[in-house]
Amino acid sequence: MTIATTIREIRDAVRARHRSAADVCREALDRIAALNPQLNAFNTVIADRAIARAEALDRDRDRWRDAPLLGVPVALKDNLCTRGVRTTASSRMLDTFVPPYSATVVEKLDAAGAVIVGKTNLDEFAMGSSTENSAFGPTRNPWALDRIPGGTSGGSAAAVAADLTPLALGSDTGGSIRQPGALCGVVGLKPTYGRVSRYGLIAHASSLDQIGPLARTAHDAALALSIIAGPDPADATSAPEPVPDYTAALTGDVRNARIGIPRRLLEQGVDPEVSRAIDAALDVLRSRGATLVDVELPHAKYAIPVYYLVATAEASSNLARYDGVRYGYRAPTPKDQGLTTKDQGLRTMYGKTRAQGFGPEVKRRIMLGTYVLSAGYYDAYYLKAQQVRTLILRDYDEAFSDVDAVDAIAMPTSPTPAFPIGERVSDPLQMYLADVFTVSANLVGLPAISVPCGFTAGRLPIGLQLTGRRFDEATLLRLADAYERDTEWSKQLPPIASR
Amino acid sequence: MAAGFTREQVAAIAALAHLELDAAELDLFARQLGDILTAAEEVQRVDTTGVPPTASVLTRHASDRPDEVRPCLDRDEALANAPDAALDAGLFKVPRVIG
Numbered sequence: 035m036t037i038a039t040t041i042r043e044i045r046d047a048v049r050a051r052h053r054s055a056a057d058v059c060r061e062a063l064d065r066i067a068a069l070n071p072q073l074n075a076f077n078t079v080i081a082d083r084a085i086a087r088a089e090a091l092d093r094d095r096d097r098w099r100d101a102p103l104l105g106v107p108v109a110l111k112d113n114l115c116t117r118g119v120r121t122t123a124s125s126r127m128l129d130t131f132v133p134p135y136s137a138t139v140v141e142k143l144d145a146a147g148a149v150i151v152g153k154t155n156l157d158e159f160a161m162g163s164s165t166e167n168s169a170f171g172p173t174r175n176p177w178a179l180d181r182i183p184g185g186t187s188g189g190s191a192a193a194v195a196a197d198l199t200p201l202a203l204g205s206d207t208g209g210s211i212r213q214p215g216a217l218c219g220v221v222g223l224k225p226t227y228g229r230v231s232r233y234g235l236i237a238h239a240s241s242l243d244q245i246g247p248l249a250r251t252a253h254d255a256a257l258a259l260s261i262i263a264g265p266d267p268a269d270a271t272s273a274p275e276p277v278p279d280y281t282a283a284l285t286g287d288v289r290n291a292r293i294g295i296p297r298r299l300l301e302q303g304v305d306p307e308v309s310r311a312i313d314a315a316l317d318v319l320r321s322r323g324a325t326l327v328d329v330e331l332p333h334a335k336y337a338i339p340v341y342y343l344v345a346t347a348e349a350s351s352n353l354a355r356y357d358g359v360r361y362g363y364r365a366p367t368p369k370d371q372g373l374t375t376k377d378q379g380l381r382t383m384y385g386k387t388r389a390q391g392f393g394p395e396v397k398r399r400i401m402l403g404t405y406v407l408s409a410g411y412y413d414a415y416y417l418k419a420q421q422v423r424t425l426i427l428r429d430y431d432e433a434f435s436d437v438d439a440v441d442a443i444a445m446p447t448s449p450t451p452a453f454p455i456g457e458r459v460s461d462p463l464q465m466y467l468a469d470v471f472t473v474s475a476n477l478v479g480l481p482a483i484s485v486p487c488g489f490t491a492g493r494l495p496i497g498l499q500l501t502g503r504r505f506d507e508a509t510l511l512r513l514a515d516a517y518e519r520d521t522e523w524s525k526q527l528p529p530i531a532s533r
Numbered sequence: 534m535a536a537g538f539t540r541e542q543v544a545a546i547a548a549l550a551h552l553e554l555d556a557a558e559l560d561l562f563a564r565q566l567g568d569i570l571t572a573a574e575e576v577q578r579v580d581t582t583g584v585p586p587t588a589s590v591l592t593r594h595a596s597d598r599p600d601e602v603r604p605c606l607d608r609d610e611a612l613a614n615a616p617d618a619a620l621d622a623g624l625f626k627v628p629r630v631i632g
Binding site: 130132267271342350357358359361382383386389392398400401402414419421422423424463466478 | 553585616628
């Protein structure tokens with residue numbers, strides 16, 4: 035068994051001057067150079083900039099001594115704006131976009147002493163479940179190169195799984211951190227809506243989007259969340275709740291924890307190997323003293339259609355900004371000869387720019403979202419979906435606040451392990467079902483974590499998902515960490531990454 | 534209610550979205566939008582009498598901030614990513630819209 039390096043190990047080694055930040059950085063860049071041609075996890079690698087930054091940390095070590103991510107290489111999903119570094123959302127539309135500012139989470143990582151090494155591949159504008167909808171080609175799963183890594187943060191998950199960086203940030207609108215985390219065998223945490231500032235995250239669906247970490251262990255995810263969480267004047271949806279030290283919650287003690295299992299919801303269809311791994315994982319938590327109880331989430335079965343009505347409506351509105359005027363791609367348009375109306379030239383430019391700049395899945399969602407918001411259909415689709423969203427929210431509220439309240443709800447993160455590249459691209463409905471167990475947490479705004487809990491017979495990773503109370507990421511991290519203490523999954527590396 | 538879409542219906546939605554679609558895309562989306570909305574029909578059968586819609590799950594908004602002038606992007610930075618701009622004049626340029 036190969037043991038990968040964690041954030042804590044790197045940080046402590048640099049802090050103790052056993053290693054320089056520059057050496058750590060060069061090693062990460064070497065590994066990216068060696069493996070990225072096969073994985074296609076990165077859209078952009080900023081080698082020179084990263085080494086210059088690491089050397090600056092080394093030169094000024096005394097000032098950075100207590101920095102919690104000192105010298106830690108970090109990968110960022112390529113929908114997080116980085117000042118001076120191309121940020122594409124894996125779309126032709128933003129192929130050459132260089133943001134004039136950085137996302138708040140990027141500023142926070144910088145202030146914590148991290149070394150950003152590059153930008154990772156995703157489904158275009160974070161729309162998909164497989165990282166196949168990228169203008170730059172699919173990312174491959176480090177455990178099986180002919181399979182998808184999950185999506186939409188597939189590049190970030192693959193980077194951490196292949197031990198290219200110990201930490202990557204992703205964004206999660208319907209499972210986009212947790213599902214690739216599960217399918218690549220790493221920890222993925224979607225924080226409570228409002229826990230992390232979304233300033234500088236390229237918007238997909240604004241009532242659902244949330245930024246979070248992908249890491250090898252619950253401890254590393256806790257450390258990362260402690261750094262990126264907190265209110266931000268630049269994001270009115272960021273919450274004023276104080277940020278605890280999440281690593282302090284990792285006591286290993288889960289004796290009073292009550293874990294709910296929505297057995298009826300799981301009858302919707304879970305791969306038998308996934309089911310067995312989830313049951314075994316729950317047994318581990320029970321043997322540590324947690325209590326397992328059944329819960330009912332009667333409306334969660336509507337989560338997929340509700341999600342695809344709400345998310346596409348919001349996306350069609352958010353993506354209206356890509357008009358070829360202020361930034362991004364503009365289609366070449368013929369000079370205004372023979373125009374029938376005065377603004378035909380402008381309208382033609384809009385239509386062609388969006389036709390050429392967006393890929394098929396983004397167009398499909400803009401079309402669906404435009405339709406469900408249009409006059410005559412708004413009530414039947416969008417409003418109705420928002421009402422059913424309320425019912426799903428009430429289900430979760432009841433489970434977490436009844437007299438028999440639970441502390442977490444357990445499910446598989448994904449109903450199946452990673453599927454072969456190309457298998458679902460022509461069938462959007464099949465692709466959407468990959469998110470059947472993850473979208474609810476976004477609709478209701480609750481935190482949820484995916485923790486590696488085993489492998490199929492074919493060595494494909496499986497993830498256990500735990501959903502928690504609002505702003506109670508600490509309990510999820512404590513449960514995940516306790517589980518890791520009794521298992522070895524998080525220490526395993528895919529053969530491609532063995533050192 | 535979510536029956537199939539005709540090409541003309543799809544073209545009308547595309548016009549609302551400022552999206553120029555070719556004939557193959559019109560046919561593809563006519564089929565796929567119909568399929569997706571048919572799959573969503575179960576949502577329409579849920580009894581939501583008296584249930585308010587949820588547009589946002591925010592429980593508490595961050596407090597108001599003072600309304601004061603702060604640094605922001607300067608004009609050159611704001612224009613730097615424009616596909617076409619008159620940098621000296623500080624303007625974005627678009628195809629002609631007036632006669």
